[in-house]
Amino acid sequence: MKRFAITAALATVLGASAVLPAQAQESLTLKKIKDTGAITLGHRESSIPFSYYDDKQQVIGYSHELMLKVVDDIKANLKLAKLDIKLMPVTSANRITLIQNGTVDIECGSTTNNLERQKQVGFTTTIFVIGTKLMAKKDAGIKDFADLAGKNVVTTAGTTSERLIRKMNEDKQMKMNVISAKDHGEAFLTLETGRAVAFMMDDALLYGEIAKAKKPGDWLVTGTAQSKEAYGCMLKKDDPEFKKLVDASLTKAMTSGDAEKIYAKWFMNPIPPKGLNLNMVLSDEMKAAYKAPNDKAFE
Amino acid sequence: MYEFDWSSIPGALPFLWDGMKISLVITLQAVVIGIVWGTILAMMRLSSIKTLSWFAAGYVNMFRAIPLVMVLLWFFLIVPRFVETLLDFPPGSDLRLSSAMMGFALFEAAYYSEIIRAGIQSVPKGQIAAASALGMNYAQAMRLVVLPQAFRNMVPLLLTQAIILFQDTSLVYVSALADFFGASYKVGDRDGRLVEMLLFAGAVYFVICFSASQLVKRLQKKYHPA
Amino acid sequence: MGYQWNWGVFLSPSASGDDTYLGWMFAGFKMTIALSLTAWVLALILGALVGVLRTVPNKTLAGIATAYVELFRNVPLLVQLFIWYFVLPELLPTSIGDAYKQSHPVMQQFLASMICLGLFTSARVAEQVRAGINSLPKGQKNAGLALGFTLPQTYRHVMLPMAFRLVVPPLTSEFLNIFKNSAVCSTIGLLELAAQGRQLVDYTAQPYESFIAVTLSYVLINVTVMTLMHKFERRIAVPGYIGGK
Numbered sequence: 001m002k003r004f005a006i007t008a009a010l011a012t013v014l015g016a017s018a019v020l021p022a023q024a025q026e027s028l029t030l031k032k033i034k035d036t037g038a039i040t041l042g043h044r045e046s047s048i049p050f051s052y053y054d055d056k057q058q059v060i061g062y063s064h065e066l067m068l069k070v071v072d073d074i075k076a077n078l079k080l081a082k083l084d085i086k087l088m089p090v091t092s093a094n095r096i097t098l099i100q101n102g103t104v105d106i107e108c109g110s111t112t113n114n115l116e117r118q119k120q121v122g123f124t125t126t127i128f129v130i131g132t133k134l135m136a137k138k139d140a141g142i143k144d145f146a147d148l149a150g151k152n153v154v155t156t157a158g159t160t161s162e163r164l165i166r167k168m169n170e171d172k173q174m175k176m177n178v179i180s181a182k183d184h185g186e187a188f189l190t191l192e193t194g195r196a197v198a199f200m201m202d203d204a205l206l207y208g209e210i211a212k213a214k215k216p217g218d219w220l221v222t223g224t225a226q227s228k229e230a231y232g233c234m235l236k237k238d239d240p241e242f243k244k245l246v247d248a249s250l251t252k253a254m255t256s257g258d259a260e261k262i263y264a265k266w267f268m269n270p271i272p273p274k275g276l277n278l279n280m281v282l283s284d285e286m287k288a289a290y291k292a293p294n295d296k297a298f299e
Numbered sequence: 300m301y302e303f304d305w306s307s308i309p310g311a312l313p314f315l316w317d318g319m320k321i322s323l324v325i326t327l328q329a330v331v332i333g334i335v336w337g338t339i340l341a342m343m344r345l346s347s348i349k350t351l352s353w354f355a356a357g358y359v360n361m362f363r364a365i366p367l368v369m370v371l372l373w374f375f376l377i378v379p380r381f382v383e384t385l386l387d388f389p390p391g392s393d394l395r396l397s398s399a400m401m402g403f404a405l406f407e408a409a410y411y412s413e414i415i416r417a418g419i420q421s422v423p424k425g426q427i428a429a430a431s432a433l434g435m436n437y438a439q440a441m442r443l444v445v446l447p448q449a450f451r452n453m454v455p456l457l458l459t460q461a462i463i464l465f466q467d468t469s470l471v472y473v474s475a476l477a478d479f480f481g482a483s484y485k486v487g488d489r490d491g492r493l494v495e496m497l498l499f500a501g502a503v504y505f506v507i508c509f510s511a512s513q514l515v516k517r518l519q520k521k522y523h524p525a
Numbered sequence: 526m527g528y529q530w531n532w533g534v535f536l537s538p539s540a541s542g543d544d545t546y547l548g549w550m551f552a553g554f555k556m557t558i559a560l561s562l563t564a565w566v567l568a569l570i571l572g573a574l575v576g577v578l579r580t581v582p583n584k585t586l587a588g589i590a591t592a593y594v595e596l597f598r599n600v601p602l603l604v605q606l607f608i609w610y611f612v613l614p615e616l617l618p619t620s621i622g623d624a625y626k627q628s629h630p631v632m633q634q635f636l637a638s639m640i641c642l643g644l645f646t647s648a649r650v651a652e653q654v655r656a657g658i659n660s661l662p663k664g665q666k667n668a669g670l671a672l673g674f675t676l677p678q679t680y681r682h683v684m685l686p687m688a689f690r691l692v693v694p695p696l697t698s699e700f701l702n703i704f705k706n707s708a709v710c711s712t713i714g715l716l717e718l719a720a721q722g723r724q725l726v727d728y729t730a731q732p733y734e735s736f737i738a739v740t741l742s743y744v745l746i747n748v749t750v751m752t753l754m755h756k757f758e759r760r761i762a763v764p765g766y767i768g769g770k
Binding site for chain 3: 092093096097100116117119120121152157158162163170177178179180181182186189193194195196
């Protein structure tokens, strides 16, 4: 048995997954959850209002709440009396690897479902639709992307916004200086301290950053959306059984109206840490996603 | 000028203290394992058995060639997968702390082994000859004669390395582990007070490391009055 | 499991379209070298100066030099970097700070990284230089003074030429450290080797290939520097001392 384990480990390292016994019928993730009585959830630390820490270091947010609903359904489906929830904070730089290597079973945060990522991980039904826009100081005179020519612009490394703005810079010869910050917090700090005139990111996250700013009244979200993107929860690729269960649970939440209630709680009401209301009305894309849940990437 | 606002610190103290405990735990265990494994590596390196000394030399040079950030990333993202499969661990356990600890311990061992090797070599060769003349074998000579003297000479260097290590624990941010620095950063990010929290973290590290290095200096004076 | 290995990823055109991913890695490699070398020059100059000051009889000068060394040795590099990059421009007078912050971001990142690495390393260099000077026999200084040299002349003509040759081997290891420490600068967005590696992961979702390539690049830098420094050490070793011929 030990020798098999070593072979398997080597196979993993060398990438020869074919050595492993095919287990197409049984979901490895579900089996693991059943055997260990525990599930590991990936969450973000400061993706307001999707998944973030409140001032007591508890994870909260729209995506997180949906994920907890899914966990309840998994527990019921596996007929488990008790299911331990382990929380694992992930960053945009390590989230894909942590799903791939099995550390995290499911991650609901603010991850865009796109074709490139689909090669490495699986995505559930879309939980949110965003547009990539700009945040700027109200009195800075920035209305749209055209106003950014020749200026410093910040975005977060590893996001679709980073690609879009770099491409736009090249295609339209706008001579912008694009700064890629490590995380949203750092990107906002770059904007706040005047290093950049605008911060390009998913609109919902921009509203989230405003919610924790020193003077929320100073900032606005503006510009024509450069892309529409679908957020999905990430799970391991090639585990259709597990995905089916999670998708069914999310679909139920959306068609039953539960998801919209959760939406209202996080986007239409005051939220921690500062009790600010994001006031983001439900978009047409979101209405469509709730009406006909699907796992299609926009890209 | 920037308007400073230190109000997030008092409420965050318990969380910051939790972070400090993680920094201390990682430092302490990396020092202990690092010294033990480092001593073994140093003796292997000085041994007359070629395979052992090559292994030790390869190990030490490899770890000293790679930035600590990269070592920690390897231990966080890649090594656990391998170990899980090898030892049949349940996958998905929260390995952030243990992988950080393992990464640090193995990394620091390479540095400690170099300090210890120099310490062993600082003991005059005649002592080993004298020990064997007294009928001791190599292991006894090492344990009873060479190592006690070598360690006495090395104590200040070993402690200084421990202070460096404590500072380096801030790099575990790569695995989203909330050590003292990570905790300060997270509080700053959450409240939009990064500037204040970074300055606060810097001040705390300075007070701790400066006091510790003054203690080391005193020890040094006590044992080696110049 | 089922990781799909794809080493060809390095040759595929990058997301910005004008380069391959290998080109990105090479750009990062060049940035790491440029940053480390400039920071090293800074560290050598400041470190030599501060190290000498620590050994002079003037209490004020020696005190300032000691405070400098303690400050930069006792705060983690990562924290220093964040302070140089994010905090310091805020402490400048508003007009100067704003003008600086409007300049090209890569320049700001490079400057903050270079100063941070340079000063951090200079404290360590200073300690080696001080140890080198203190290891010289006392007679050398006295002999210089007895010959009618002033103290600065004694340093300049007698002690320093000797001390610098003695400290080259310990400085080699600081030189190697500066390359490794430069990896920390990816945290403020400077696109050096480690950051390009991370960017590759973001864009291609092929983490293992990227980690391996970055790790091997650092090993390559390390081996090259060690070989060169070893040759240099042998050339300048002082006859009669350990390591000399």
